Amino acid sequence: MMELIGVPPALLMGQLLIGLINGSFYAMLSLGVAIIFGMLRIGNFVHGAQYMMGAFGAWYLVNLPDLFPSLGLPSLGYFWALILVPLAVGAIGALMEWIFIRRVYHLEHAYGLLLTVGLAMVIEGLFNVRYGAAGQQYGVPEFFKGGTNLGFMFLPYYRAWVIVVAIAVCFGTWFLIERTKLGAYLRAATENPDLVRAFGINVPRMLMLTYAFGVGLAGFAGVMAAPIYQVGPQMGQNIIIIIFAVVVIGGIGSIFGAIISGLMLGVIEGLTKVFWPEASSTVIFVIMAIVLVFRPAGLFGKETTAHAVTDLSSGRSGSFLENGRIWFFILAAIGVVLPFTVYPIFAMKILCLALFALAYNLVFGYVGLLAFGHAAFYGTSAYVTAHAAAVWGLPPELCLLLGVVAATAIGALFGALAIRRQGLYFAMITLALAQIVYFYVIQAPWTHGEDGIQNVPRGMLFGLIDLRNSMNMYFVTLVVFLAGFAFVYRIINSPFGQTLKSVRENEPRAISLGYSTNQFKLIAFTLSAMLSGVAGGVKAIVFQIASISDVFFMTSADALLMTLIGGVGTLLGPVVGAAIVVTLQNKLAYFGAWVVVMQGAIFVLCVLFLRKGVVGTLQEFLANREARKRVATEAPAKAETKVAQ
Amino acid sequence: MNTVPEDYIIEAQGLSKHFHGFAAVQDVNLKIRRHSIHALIGPNGAGKTTVFNLLTKFLQPTAGTIRFNGRDITNVKPAEIARQGLVRSFQISAVFPRMTVRENVRIALQRKLGTAYHFWKSVSTLSVLDDRVDELLDSVGLRSFADYSAAELPYGRKRVLELATTLALEPEMLLLDEPTSGLGHEDVDRVAALIRKVSANRTVLMVEHNLSVVSSLSDRITVLAAGRILAEGNYETVSRDPRVIEAYIGGTDDE
Numbered sequence: 001m002m003e004l005i006g007v008p009p010a011l012l013m014g015q016l017l018i019g020l021i022n023g024s025f026y027a028m029l030s031l032g033v034a035i036i037f038g039m040l041r042i043g044n045f046v047h048g049a050q051y052m053m054g055a056f057g058a059w060y061l062v063n064l065p066d067l068f069p070s071l072g073l074p075s076l077g078y079f080w081a082l083i084l085v086p087l088a089v090g091a092i093g094a095l096m097e098w099i100f101i102r103r104v105y106h107l108e109h110a111y112g113l114l115l116t117v118g119l120a121m122v123i124e125g126l127f128n129v130r131y132g133a134a135g136q137q138y139g140v141p142e143f144f145k146g147g148t149n150l151g152f153m154f155l156p157y158y159r160a161w162v163i164v165v166a167i168a169v170c171f172g173t174w175f176l177i178e179r180t181k182l183g184a185y186l187r188a189a190t191e192n193p194d195l196v197r198a199f200g201i202n203v204p205r206m207l208m209l210t211y212a213f214g215v216g217l218a219g220f221a222g223v224m225a226a227p228i229y230q231v232g233p234q235m236g237q238n239i240i241i242i243i244f245a246v247v248v249i250g251g252i253g254s255i256f257g258a259i260i261s262g263l264m265l266g267v268i269e270g271l272t273k274v275f276w277p278e279a280s281s282t283v284i285f286v287i288m289a290i291v292l293v294f295r296p297a298g299l300f301g302k303e304t305t306a307h308a309v310t311d312l313s314s315g316r317s318g319s320f321l322e323n324g325r326i327w328f329f330i331l332a333a334i335g336v337v338l339p340f341t342v343y344p345i346f347a348m349k350i351l352c353l354a355l356f357a358l359a360y361n362l363v364f365g366y367v368g369l370l371a372f373g374h375a376a377f378y379g380t381s382a383y384v385t386a387h388a389a390a391v392w393g394l395p396p397e398l399c400l401l402l403g404v405v406a407a408t409a410i411g412a413l414f415g416a417l418a419i420r421r422q423g424l425y426f427a428m429i430t431l432a433l434a435q436i437v438y439f440y441v442i443q444a445p446w447t448h449g450e451d452g453i454q455n456v457p458r459g460m461l462f463g464l465i466d467l468r469n470s471m472n473m474y475f476v477t478l479v480v481f482l483a484g485f486a487f488v489y490r491i492i493n494s495p496f497g498q499t500l501k502s503v504r505e506n507e508p509r510a511i512s513l514g515y516s517t518n519q520f521k522l523i524a525f526t527l528s529a530m531l532s533g534v535a536g537g538v539k540a541i542v543f544q545i546a547s548i549s550d551v552f553f554m555t556s557a558d559a560l561l562m563t564l565i566g567g568v569g570t571l572l573g574p575v576v577g578a579a580i581v582v583t584l585q586n587k588l589a590y591f592g593a594w595v596v597v598m599q600g601a602i603f604v605l606c607v608l609f610l611r612k613g614v615v616g617t618l619q620e621f622l623a624n625r626e627a628r629k630r631v632a633t634e635a636p637a638k639a640e641t642k643v644a645q
Numbered sequence: 646m647n648t649v650p651e652d653y654i655i656e657a658q659g660l661s662k663h664f665h666g667f668a669a670v671q672d673v674n675l676k677i678r679r680h681s682i683h684a685l686i687g688p689n690g691a692g693k694t695t696v697f698n699l700l701t702k703f704l705q706p707t708a709g710t711i712r713f714n715g716r717d718i719t720n721v722k723p724a725e726i727a728r729q730g731l732v733r734s735f736q737i738s739a740v741f742p743r744m745t746v747r748e749n750v751r752i753a754l755q756r757k758l759g760t761a762y763h764f765w766k767s768v769s770t771l772s773v774l775d776d777r778v779d780e781l782l783d784s785v786g787l788r789s790f791a792d793y794s795a796a797e798l799p800y801g802r803k804r805v806l807e808l809a810t811t812l813a814l815e816p817e818m819l820l821l822d823e824p825t826s827g828l829g830h831e832d833v834d835r836v837a838a839l840i841r842k843v844s845a846n847r848t849v850l851m852v853e854h855n856l857s858v859v860s861s862l863s864d865r866i867t868v869l870a871a872g873r874i875l876a877e878g879n880y881e882t883v884s885r886d887p888r889v890i891e892a893y894i895g896g897t898d899d900e
Contacts, residue, residue: 311743490767493767493768494765494767495758495760495761495762495763495766495771496760496761496762496763496764496766497764497768498751498752498755498768498771499752499755501743501744502741505741505742506739506740506741508703508739509735509740511723511724511727512701512723512732512734512735512739513727513752513753513810513814514725514727514728514732514756515756515761516722516724517724519762520761520762523764
């Protein structure tokens with residue numbers, strides 16, 4: 001047979017087939033995500049975990065006799081799973097909607113994403129606790145054993161089945177939603193729930209069923225995936241980020257776009273494996289970036305004219321808790337005492353992460369953009385700093401500088417791409433862009449893959465201060481932290497900060513006053529990346545290691561969690577949040593795999609019950625007390641002004 | 646064809662906007678005379694706000710050109726339009742709710758200070774604007790509310806604050822989107838008087854439902870219906886036009 005561009009056709013066809021298979025899963029999963037997002041405005045991050053539950057469901061059914069030996073249950077095979085599991089997973093989805101999701105419909109979209117991130121951590125964490133990271137085997141069903149030789153390649157029957165079924169399911173769903181009366185009701189219910197309610201339709205139940213349907217699709221995809229991929233707790237974790245990228249590429253609210261993009265991107269990924277294997281895990285994210293430049297609304301998306309960031313901040317400008325001039329000295333005093341009460345290394349961890357969270361809060365709290373990829377900046381700086389110290393043998397101040405420059409450059413680039421979109425899309429885009437860095441770090445030789453860069457020398461700061469001494473190291477870290485704190489305080493209390501505030505409060509109005517709001521967002525984003533870089537670089541020197549977890553999306557989730565617990569858009573929130581999260585992680589370390597579960601649970605609880613965070617809630621309490629006092633003393637005066645109006 | 650040179654500040658030619666096949670605005674030719682108050686009226690869904698969004702570039706027209714002071718601004722970004730002196734208000738009062746009244750006005754002033762991007766400077770450097778802010782607040786009667794947060798103001802005062810903020814930019818032309826909607830009688834009169842006051846040496850284009858405000862303020866009226874211009878002229882001409890009467894009576898009944 002002829003070779004195509006130096007590639008044997010069997011290999012090419014083989015990868016095309018794998019691409020088409022992967023694409024089938026991307027299509028089925030992004031379809032579910034697009035439906036849930038389009039109808040419910042929920043960025044269903046837990047979709048990957050629900051897909052994973054589907055695969056485990058199939059595995060449970062086959063192993064019923066072993067799992068419950070006393071009940072004498074039969075082993076139920078693949079076809080039973082194909083019917084029962086989607087129903088079961090869908091039912092679990094309905095339950096999740098009833099308990100959790102419906103509580104955030106009326107809130108900013110960001111909370112839906114945060115909630116589902118927490119739920120995903122809980123579910124995946126629980127499976128991890130029970131089954132460990134290793135996968136379970138699920139054989140190809142008897143009926144589909146074997147395959148056929150097409151002449152140029154061998155086609156296993158099961159794979160052909162997956163592609164056919166996936167396409168049928170996708171287009172069936174598309175037809176249901178876009179072309180039937182039921183779908184019309186559904187679309188109407190999301191456009192104008194009150195009106196549809198007036199028709200006598202039970203809107204909450206309709207939304208619940210929609211969510212259950214989307215989740216059921218994930219469960220269905222999970223069953224389909226079981227014979228092909230390893231059934232493991234992590235199987236949904238990476239795919240969900242790809243799915244988000246697919247949805248962005250496909251376009252806003254476009255179910256059709258999600259399906260086509262899913263299939264197409266699977267094939268492109270497969271082809272990349274043939275021609276440039278190293279790039280295959282990032283190609284989808286790179287395509288997303290390119291699409292964003294040329295078609296910000298996505299390939300099949302509709303024009304967007306929304307100019308609105310979301311204001312989730314809970315800071316009150318008058319509160320003394322926002323007075324950085326006082327708190328700078330209080331924090332400095334606490335910082336001086338801290339290493340004598342706890343281990344310096346523990347204190348340094350708090351400082352590094354507090355600085356990271358401060359940086360993150362600049363974007364999330366003060367610009368109102370839900371960024372979900374700050375690990376890229378933190379981790380890039382950690383790696384560059386570590387490399388400069390370990391390999392080039394540069395002094396620590398220079399290493400840190402290089403790290404920060406790298407993080408700032410990547411921040412400016414990612415920011416320029418991502419600020420084209422707001423809300424949930426911003427989160428999905430930053431998440432996907434950060435995955436490029438993650439996969440690069442996994443593959444590049446200088447980052448040493450899973451090992452990371454170890455034994456980073458701390459060296460002599462400015463040739464004077466020996467950082468190998470842990471007290472020296474601590475106080476240098478403290479100084480950097482305080483400088484970062486002061487810098488953030490200055491940014492939010494500068495003319496720039498004022499403009500930023502106006503953008504957050506009412507972006508269209510800020511534009512109509514002549515401000516090019518995207519430029520303000522970009523500068524704030526870049527500053528945030530820079531400070532994240534400072535945090536990551538210092539961390540690499542303190543802990544003498546840059547590891548793969550520094551660029552992993554869980555690190556981005558950590559920054560989010562710290563900011564959320566402490567209080568979004570408050571000055572002290574990130575610091576308080578970092579102290580709480582680091583302390584919890586330390587205390588929970590004893591429980592091993594349970595840490596993720598508990599972190600996820602905290603996420604969920606924060607979204608449901610503590611949206612203002614610790615500091616924001618405290619500020620609200622103080623402000624209310626103040627107001628009560630004022631009312632008590634000014635009540636007569638106020639009544640008069642009311643009359644005057 | 647009329648060849649007498651008229652001084653138009655805005656000239657929109659063949660303006661159209663389609664949303665997925667639905668023509669919200671179709672082939673609208675609109676000329677606004679300098680230093681006039683021009684009202685844009687029409688039944689609900691006539692495309693008034695869409696025209697507004699097109700003129701201020703919050704929407705990109707599907708077809709047509711827009712000239713402002715003779716310059717083609719069809720492809721200019723909305724923030725740039727504002728910097729050129731064409732400033733709009735919004736249908737729903739557009740204030741910065743958690744900033745004080747003073748800060749609201751100051752935001753508009755601080756752009757010209759040239760330090761909007763200065764993240765390293767203290768916010769206290771903006772105090773040089775305080776006198777001008779107070780002057781503006783005085784002129785609209787909001788001085789005594791200066792330290793309230795904008796959210797605390799009653800609705801009518803919010804609209805006044807919005808006007809004060811807009812005026813702070815010293816715009817050449819104002820586009821007011823339903824400036825009196827949702828206001829009580831007293832507030833309507835106050836805002837109408839304010840509009841008349843600020844229209845000196847300025848051009849005002851407003852979308853307005855309150856026909857008594859329209860009749861008392863505007864020099865010229867354009868009536869839109871179903872995305873097209875139905876009639877144009879002064880209040881007497883327009884109000885006697887049978888097509889206009891039909892559009893209003895046969896249209897929605899919310900007037």
